Amino acid sequence: MSVLRTAVSSLGVLEPEINKDSKNHAIRILGILPSVLGFWENKRGIYSQEIPIGSTEGTIAGYLLHAITGNRPTEVNRRTLDKSLILYAEHEYAASTYAARVCASTLADYYSCITTGIGTISGPLNGGANEEAIKLLLSFKDADEAERVIRQRLQEKELIMGFGHAVYADFDPRSVVIKEQALEIARNQTKFKNLYDIAEAIEHVMWEKTLFPNLDFYTAAVYHMMDINPSLFTPIFVISRSCGWAAHIMEQRETNKLVRPTAKYIGPKKRKYIPISERT
Ligand SMILES: CC(C)(COP(=O)(O)OP(=O)(O)OC[C@H]1O[C@@H](n2cnc3c(N)ncnc32)[C@H](O)[C@@H]1OP(=O)(O)O)[C@@H](O)C(=O)NCCC(=O)NCCS
Structure with a gap:
């Protein structure tokens, strides 16, 4: 998760968003993240030999599986991952989507919104x-x-x-x-x-x-x-959910209003002020 979060954040430095062109950035992120994950697994020495950059797999699911397991996927595995990516892609106001939208509502750049989403989804009560x-x-x-x-x-x-x-x-x-x-x-x-x-x-x-x-x-x-390393389960979720976040960020930007809830104070009532020098 840290690798994906850092990769997206770095992209914001390398290819900063200039025209608020969310769609292009969304496609770019979706294209890059499977390679980032595969590259990272490769560098950790997960495979017995280096996987050549690129793959003839024609779907995101096929490419992702090839990149993270080191093996050409079977048809049933490719189809299974495809279905799972579709199921994970969008789910209304999940915590991470809401967080990404709050970030978008401040008019932050696209990469900050996705980075916010990744940080939020990483917890075990959500994506983990x-x-x-x-x-x-x-x-x-x-x-x-x-x-x-x-x-x-x-x-x-x-x-x-x-x-x-x-x-x-x-x-x-x-x-x-x-x-x-x-x-x-x-x-x-x-x-x-x-x-x-x-x-x-x-x-x-x-x-x-x-x-x-x-x-x-x-x-x-x-x-x-499918022989996927458990540490990649949530990152795969992220790759898929980057589509859902993209849709929400675009929608938020179209009719933006800053999300800024107020808090209801439920602490002690008004207390007497005690100067610092007299406090124990
Ligand atoms: C997702 C989750 C946070 C929703 O929590 P929630 O909105 O409080 O759920 P509910 O209000 O329906 O819970 C009703 C009761 O079932 C219990 N419960 C809910 N999920 C449970 C679970 N996975 N295991 C055991 N008990 C569970 C709650 O503790 C609660 O018990 P109580 O009435 O004695 O307090 C919770 O189900 C959970 O933590 N699940 C495990 C983590 C998980 O799989 N997350 C991925 C979500 S897609």
């Missing part, structure tokens, strides 16, 4: 949930253990990452699409059947408390099945 979800999924040896431990954790009022949503009350429609992809991969590659069963077992227990999987839960499973 998918990374936490895979840690959870991989911590169980089988579905029985998952079911037993999750029940126990719920009793202890523990937060289970990848479940619930601040806006959806009954279920997250995006999760249905990505769960289908998880099932398709698990059917094709039997080594992932156990992971899929663990995910379903957790989902089953959570439903008993009317808590449903959000997009991050099965996305974490499919990203793992």
Whole structure:
């Protein structure tokens, strides 16, 4: 996340926004970020050999997968990532979108708005949930253990990452699409059947408390099945969400009004002033 945040911020220095041409900057950022992520993985020595710059992959999903795993993606993986990028692209006033819009409302430059979005989405209660979800999924040896431990954790009022949503009350429609992809991969590659069963077992227990999987839960499973390093889960979310942020920044700019809420003071009532020299 720091790499993407810094890359976007640096772009603001190298290619500063002059004409408030949001669309061009949005396309530029969407084009650059997959390469940034792939380059960073390469430099960290993730692959056994350097991947040549560029790829003949014709889609963002295909290129991104090639760049971050070092392997040409299979058709099902390419399609799965494509769907996940579409599902992540925009989601109304998520915390990061709201933050990006607040930044845009001050008439800050495009890169500052996106940098704000990236910083905000990085927290585990927002974009970071998918990374936490895979840690959870991989911590169980089988579905029985998952079911037993999750029940126990719920009793202890523990937060289970990848479940619930601040806006959806009954279920997250995006999760249905990505769960289908998880099932398709698990059917094709039997080594992932156990992971899929663990995910379903957790989902089953959570439903008993009317808590449903959000997009991050099965996305974490499919990203793992696609051999993506968990530290890249949230950065991939960022690449996709850069489109949603772009749309919001443009909309904000079209009819701008500074976002500046007031605060309601609920502290102690008026107190007597005590000179500093008399304070203990
Ligand atoms: C997203 C989230 C912050 C929404 O929180 P929220 O708006 O407070 O959710 P709700 O009001 O529906 O919560 C109702 C109850 O369910 C509990 N709950 C909600 N999500 C839960 C979860 N993932 N695990 C366990 N309990 C959960 C709440 O603690 C609350 O319990 P209470 O009534 O005893 O206080 C919360 O569900 C969460 O932290 N989820 C895990 C992180 C995550 O997956 N984030 C990605 C979101 S896309």
